[in-house]
Amino acid sequence: MAIRRGRGVAAINYPTGMNLGGDPTQALVHSTPTGNFMVTLSSVDLGQGMKQIMAQICAETIGVPTDRVVVDTADTDTGPHCMGTFASRGTHRAGNAVIQAAREARQVMLEVAAEELEVNASDLETDGQGNIIVKGAPQKSISIFDVALSAHFKRGRSISGRGMFLIPRSYPEKETGAMKPSTCYAHACTVAEVEVDDETGEVTVLTVKNVFEIGRALNPKMVEQQLVGGSWMGISHALYETTEPYYPSRDHGGTDFNQYLMPGPGDLAKTEIIVLERPSADGPYGAKGPGEMCANPQIPAVANAIFDAVGVRIDTLPITPERILRALKAHAPN
Amino acid sequence: MELRKSYFADQRRDNLHEVGQPRPRSDSPGHVTGKTAYFADRNFPGMLHLKMVRSPHHHARIRGIDTSEAEKHPGVVKVLTAKDVPHNVYTILILIQIGPEDETVLADGKVRWKGEAVVAVLAETERAAQEAAAKVKVDYEVLPAVFDMEEALKPGAPLVNEYHGQNYYLYDSGECRKVRFGDIEAGFATADHILEQTYSSSPIEHAPTETTGCIVAPEGNDRFTCYTNTQAMFFTLDNASIILQMPGSKLHFVGGTVGGGFGGKVDVIVEPIAILGAKLTGRPVSFIYSREEEMQISSPRAAEKIIIKDGVMNDGRIVARKVTGYTDAGAYSRHSPYGAQKGAAHYPGPYTIPNVWIDTYCVYTNRTPSSAMRGFGVTIGDFALEVQMDKLARLIGMDPLEFRFINTYRDGDMKAHRQPTEGAALIECMQEASRAANWPVAEKFLAMSSYAKGA
Numbered sequence: 003m004a005i006r007r008g009r010g011v012a013a014i015n016y017p018t019g020m021n022l023g024g025d026p027t028q029a030l031v032h033s034t035p036t037g038n039f040m041v042t043l044s045s046v047d048l049g050q051g052m053k054q055i056m057a058q059i060c061a062e063t064i065g066v067p068t069d070r071v072v073v074d075t076a077d078t079d080t081g082p083h084c085m086g087t088f089a090s091r092g093t094h095r096a097g098n099a100v101i102q103a104a105r106e107a108r109q110v111m112l113e114v115a116a117e118e119l120e121v122n123a124s125d126l127e128t129d130g131q132g133n134i135i136v137k138g139a140p141q142k143s144i145s146i147f148d149v150a151l152s153a154h155f156k157r158g159r160s161i162s163g164r165g166m167f168l169i170p171r172s173y174p175e176k177e178t179g180a181m182k183p184s185t186c187y188a189h190a191c192t193v194a195e196v197e198v199d200d201e202t203g204e205v206t207v208l209t210v211k212n213v214f215e216i217g218r219a220l221n222p223k224m225v226e227q228q229l230v231g232g233s234w235m236g237i238s239h240a241l242y243e244t245t246e247p248y249y250p251s252r253d254h255g256g257t258d259f260n261q262y263l264m265p266g267p268g269d270l271a272k273t274e275i276i277v278l279e280r281p282s283a284d285g286p287y288g289a290k291g292p293g294e295m296c297a298n299p300q301i302p303a304v305a306n307a308i309f310d311a312v313g314v315r316i317d318t319l320p321i322t323p324e325r326i327l328r329a330l331k332a333h334a335p336n
Numbered sequence: 337m338e339l340r341k342s343y344f345a346d347q348r349r350d351n352l353h354e355v356g357q358p359r360p361r362s363d364s365p366g367h368v369t370g371k372t373a374y375f376a377d378r379n380f381p382g383m384l385h386l387k388m389v390r391s392p393h394h395h396a397r398i399r400g401i402d403t404s405e406a407e408k409h410p411g412v413v414k415v416l417t418a419k420d421v422p423h424n425v426y427t428i429l430i431l432i433q434i435g436p437e438d439e440t441v442l443a444d445g446k447v448r449w450k451g452e453a454v455v456a457v458l459a460e461t462e463r464a465a466q467e468a469a470a471k472v473k474v475d476y477e478v479l480p481a482v483f484d485m486e487e488a489l490k491p492g493a494p495l496v497n498e499y500h501g502q503n504y505y506l507y508d509s510g511e512c513r514k515v516r517f518g519d520i521e522a523g524f525a526t527a528d529h530i531l532e533q534t535y536s537s538s539p540i541e542h543a544p545t546e547t548t549g550c551i552v553a554p555e556g557n558d559r560f561t562c563y564t565n566t567q568a569m570f571f572t573l574d575n576a577s578i579i580l581q582m583p584g585s586k587l588h589f590v591g592g593t594v595g596g597g598f599g600g601k602v603d604v605i606v607e608p609i610a611i612l613g614a615k616l617t618g619r620p621v622s623f624i625y626s627r628e629e630e631m632q633i634s635s636p637r638a639a640e641k642i643i644i645k646d647g648v649m650n651d652g653r654i655v656a657r658k659v660t661g662y663t664d665a666g667a668y669s670r671h672s673p674y675g676a677q678k679g680a681a682h683y684p685g686p687y688t689i690p691n692v693w694i695d696t697y698c699v700y701t702n703r704t705p706s707s708a709m710r711g712f713g714v715t716i717g718d719f720a721l722e723v724q725m726d727k728l729a730r731l732i733g734m735d736p737l738e739f740r741f742i743n744t745y746r747d748g749d750m751k752a753h754r755q756p757t758e759g760a761a762l763i764e765c766m767q768e769a770s771r772a773a774n775w776p777v778a779e780k781f782l783a784m785s786s787y788a789k790g791a
Contacts, residue, residue, distance in 0.1 A: 011775065012722035013740050013762055015686035016714060022677060023432040044569045047363070048597040054361045062354040069362075076592020078569050086568025088602050088708060130353035171432070174677065176508055179515030179694065180754035183681035191765040193773035213768040215761035218348070219339060223358035226337040232710075239540060239715070245636045245704075249538035250483040250664075252394065252450065252703060257628040262541060275337040276768055280344040280761040280786075287355045288348065290759075294711045301715070302722030306736070309726065319537035319719060 003201040007208075010306025013191045016295030017184030018285075020089040024171035027091075028082035029099035031060060031107045032162035037132070037150035039064060039107070041073045044081030045096045050293060051224045052092050058221060059097050059286050063104035064111070065128025066146060090291025093220065094185070097286030099165035106163025114153045114161065115144050186282035188290040189215040192233075192299035194271070196307040200330055203323030205308060207237050207271035210300055215278040217290030222277070229275045229296045236300025237271060238264050244320055343764045363593075374593055375563040378551050380620035384413055386613055387465035389455035389472045390633070391447035394481035394702040395494065398445055398454070402473040406457060409471055411464030414617050416456040418444035421612060422581035425499070427669050428604050431574055438499035439668040439705070441579060441609055447476070448496055448667035449702050451633045458613045458621060481702035485641060485662045488701050496667055496700040505665070505673040505698035513680040515694035517752040523656025523691030527647025529731055534643045535720035539636035539664070542709055546595025548634055549624030550606050552614040560611050561588040567601045575604040576611055587611070599708035603635050603670050635707030638672060639664040642720040647691075648728050652742040657684040661696040661717065666705035671712070673698045678713030681753050685721040686762050687743040692752035740766060741781040747788060760786035 019025050030042040041060045047053045053073040061068040075081055084096060109123070115134040116123040119142060127137050128146075135143040153159040174181035195208045212233050219225040242263040247254050256262030281288020301319070309315050314329035341350065350356065366372035403415045418424050421441045430437060443454040455472045459465035480494045487493055488503040496503050507513050524530055550564035566572040569589050577584040594601065610623040625634060640663055647656035661679050665672035676698040683694045711718075729739035741763065749757040763786045770777045 009773075009775075010726065011737050011740075011769065011773075012718070012725075013686065013744070013766055013769075014718045014722065015745075015762060016711075017678075017682065020674075020678075022674060022681075023429070023434070044592075046567050046569060046592050046594055046597075048567060048594045048601075049367075051361050051363070053363060054359065057362065058354045058357070058359060062352055065353075068354050068357075068359050076569055076590065078573055078587070078589040081569070083570050084568075086566075086571050086602060087597065088567055088599055089712070174509070174513065174680075174753075176510075177514065177516065178754065179509075179513065179517075179680060179752070181681055182755055183678060183753065186759050187686075189686070189760075189762045189765045191762065191769040193769050193775060211769065211773045213765040213772065215343075215765050217759075218355070220355050221357065221359055222337065222339060224361065229337065235710070240719075243540045243543075244538035245541045245631060246539050246639070249639050250485075250701070250703075252483060255632050256541075257631050259543075259627070262543065262631055264543065274772065276772055277337060277339050278343045278761060278764055278768065279339070279341075279348055280759055280764075281348050282759050287352065294714070298711050298715050298718045299722070301719045302726070305719065305723050306726040315723070315727070317533065317535045317720075317723060319716065 005197050005199050006311040007197050008307045008311025009193060009195045010303045010310055011193050012299040012302035012306065014295060014299045015187045015189050018094050018186050018291035019091040019169060019184050021169045021172045021182055021184055025085055025091065025095060025169040027084040027095040027099045027167050029096060029103045029165040030082055031103040033107065033150045035150055035154040037146040039066065039071045041071060041100055042081050043075040043084055043096060044078055045084040045092060046076050046087040048087055050228055054224065055093055055220050056096060056100050059100050060104045063101050064108045065130055066132055090293045093289050094285050094291050095167050097289060098167035101286050103163040103165030107161050110159055110161045111149055114157055114159050115149045117157060118144050118149065118152055185284050186217060186290045188217065188292045188295045190295055190299045192303040194300060194303035194307045196304060196311055198308055198311040200312055203326035205241055207304060210271045211274040213276045213278065214292060214296060215280055216292040217282045217285050218279050218288035219277055220287060220289050225277060226275060228293060230273055232296030233273050233300055234270050235297040237304060240301040240304040241321055340768060372593060374546060374595060375551055375565050375591065376549060376624060378563050380553050383620040383622055384458045384460065384613065384617060385462040385465045386610055386621055386623040387457050387469045388453045389469045391443065391450055391452040391454055393447060393476055393478050394450045395479040396447050396476040397479060398443060398447065399475040399477055401455060403455060405471040406468040409464060409468035411460040412457060412468045414458040414613060416442065416613065418442040423579050426579050428575050429671065429674060431571065434673060436499050438497055449704055451704055456609055458617060483701050483703060485664050485699040485701060488699055496702055500700060503700045505669065512695040512697045513677045515680050515692060515752050518691035520656050520658055520691045520693040524647045527655050528650045529648050531728060531731055532645040533724055533727065535723065536641045537639055537716045539639050539706060540709065541631055541636050542598040542600030544596030544598060544600060547625040547627060547630040548601055548606055550610050551620065551622045552610045553620040554614050554618055559586050559588055560614055561590060562607050562611055564589060564591045564607055565594045565601055566591055567597045572604045572607050576608045579608040580612055598710045599712060600634055602708050632704060635670055635705050637709035638675065638706035640716040642717060644720055644724045646724065646728055648732060650732055652732065652734050652739050654687060654689050654743050656691040657689045658693040659683045663698050664706060665698050665700055666703045667700060668705040670705050670707040672706055675708065675713040679717050682714045682717055684752055686745050688745045688749040735777065737766060737770060737775055738777050738781060741784060746786050
C-alpha cells in the first residue's frame, strides 16, 4: 500500500454562443449632458463581471476612460433585448452590440466637436483621457465635457447609438449534420498532477497547469478570476460532485452542502494559469467566450493522471475513492 | 496568471487604452461589503410566500387533490392547482420553435418525477405556507418508473412523457441528431487498431450561492414587476407571457445581479407561478427555492453515456471516430434537446479526422429534468474524448501529448459538421503546456503552427 503519483494531460476547444437557435443581443449608448456615457442593456451579470467588461468596451470604442461609463442593465422596461447570459456568449454578443452602439455615438460626438472646432470630423481623434484633438495638432482640442454640453444645449444633437449583434440561426442538415453551431472557439490544454492513496482510493490533486487561449483578455484580472474559478470547478466535477451518487438509482441525493460533496480550500490544487490570445475575427476586440471551457480540461486531465498513478481507468464521473478502490480490487492479482 | 504575448503577436493590437487593462471591477466594493442589492433584498408590505406541494413519487397518476384543509390553515391566502394556470402545458424552447410543449407548471393528472410541483400554496408567512402545504391531500396511483436510459429506450418501457410518445426526443433527423462525414466503415477497415469504450456521468448541481427565486409586486396598474435572478430576462418574460396568456407589456422584469448561475437559472420555473399568485391575490409574492429544492428540484447537469469507437493507425493518425451519445433529460425537455444537439456538433473534438459518425440522443426518464449547465453538451463529452485520447496513445505506444499534436485541427481543416476551421490555437496551447509542465515533446511538434499544415 502506497501513495502513488501520476500526471495526465487533456486538450480541448469550446464554441462561443448558441447559433442553433438564433443568437441576438442589442445595446443602446447615450451621453449625459456632461459627457458621461450610459450603456443600456438587458444582459445579466452572473457575478462574472459583465458590467465592468461592457464599460471597458464602450470606453475603448468611444475613446474615454472607463470610469466615465455607467452600465444600466437587466431592466426590461429600459434595456433592449438580450438572449441571455449563457453559452459563453455574454462578452462576445453583448460586446459586439456595445461596440456598434458606441461607434454610432462616437461619430455624433466627433461631428459636434468638429462644428465647435471648425474642422472636419474625419480630422479628429480621441486622446483616451476625455478630450478630442485634431490629428497632428494636439494643441487644438476640446474636452468631451464641453462637446456634450454643446450637443445638449446648443447644437440639439443626441450623442447616442444603437447596436445590434445577431448570429442568424443555423439549421442542421438532417442527414449529414452540416451546421454552423457557434462562432469562434476558445482552446485549452491542461496538465494535472495527482497523488492516489491505493489503500483508501483518495485522490489529492497536487498541481494543475492550464494554458487557455481566449482570443483577447479584455480585463486580465477578471480573466484570471474566471479561469482560476473554472479550474477549481473542473477538479470538483472530476472527483466530487453529483446529485445522484448511485445514478441511475435516485437514492442518496444530497440536499445541502453537508451532503453534496465539493472540495474545500484545502482540497484545491496549486493552480497555474497561462493565457494566449489569438484574436477572433468576429469578437469584440478579438475576445472569445472562455466562461465555460475553462472548467472542462481538468476533468480528463485528472482522470488520466489517476490512471498514470495507479493503472486503473475510471470512466464514470465523479471519480470517487469508492470507484477507485473497486477498480484496484478488480485489477489486483489474486 | 501570465499572458504569453509572444504567441499570435502579428494578429493583435496591444496599444489600446481600456481594453486589456486590469481595471478594478466597479461592483466589487458593493459585493464584498454586503451593499449590493440582490432580488431577495426587496421586501414589500403584505408580501406572500409561495411553497410547493411536490410529488413524493417518481411516476404516478393523480386521482384527486383535496386542498380544503390547507385553505383553512391560518395565514393561507390562496391555493393554486393546474386549473388556475392559463396555459399550463409549456416548453421554454417554444420561443425558438423547438417543441412540443411537454411540461406542466402544476401537475395535471400525472406526475413524472419525484419532486414535481403539484399545488402552490400562498400564505402570509413561509411557515404557514409550509404547514398548509403539508395539509394538501393528493391521491396518487403509483405507476412503474424508469431511471436507466438503456431501459427507457427498450420496447415496452414505461412511457415517461405522453407529449413525446416515446422515451426520446424526435429530431427532424429522427431519433437522434446525426453527423456524417467521410466513410466511417472504410475508415475502420484501414485502421491498425480499433478501440471502443463507454463513458458515463451522473447529474451535477450548479450549486450557486444564491438559490433560484423571484419576488413579484403588482404595480397597481395591471402591470407586475418581477425581481428575479434569471440568467435571461426577455426569455423568461416572454415564456411567462405565454404561460399566463398575458401581454408582455403587462410584465416588467428587473434583475441582472445574480449570485451565481452556471446555467441553473435559464429554466423558467419560479417566475410564472409567482406572477400568477400576485395577479390572483393582488399582493406581492415571494417564491425562493430552499437549498434542498436547489439541490434536488432545480435542473442539474444531465447524466450522460457516451460510447466512442476509434480507428487509429500505428503512426498516430486517427482515421475514424464514431460517437454515440445519450443525454438523460429526465422527465421533461427544458433545454436538453438543444444540449444533445450541441454535443453532436462538438464531436469529434478539436481533431481533424477524415471519417466521422455521430449520433446523439436526448432520452426521457422519471427523474428531475436536467437542463443547461456550464459546458452544456460539451463538458462530459470532453471528459470522454480526452480519456479516450489517452487510451489510444497508450494503445499504440505513443506519448499522449505528441499523439494529440498529430491529430489537432489547424486553420482550414474541415470539421465533421462541415465548417472550415478558423482561428485555431490548440497547437500553441499544447506547446506552452509542454514547456510549463516540463513535458517534453519532439522538436517537430514545437515547430508546428495552427496557421497552416506542413509541419
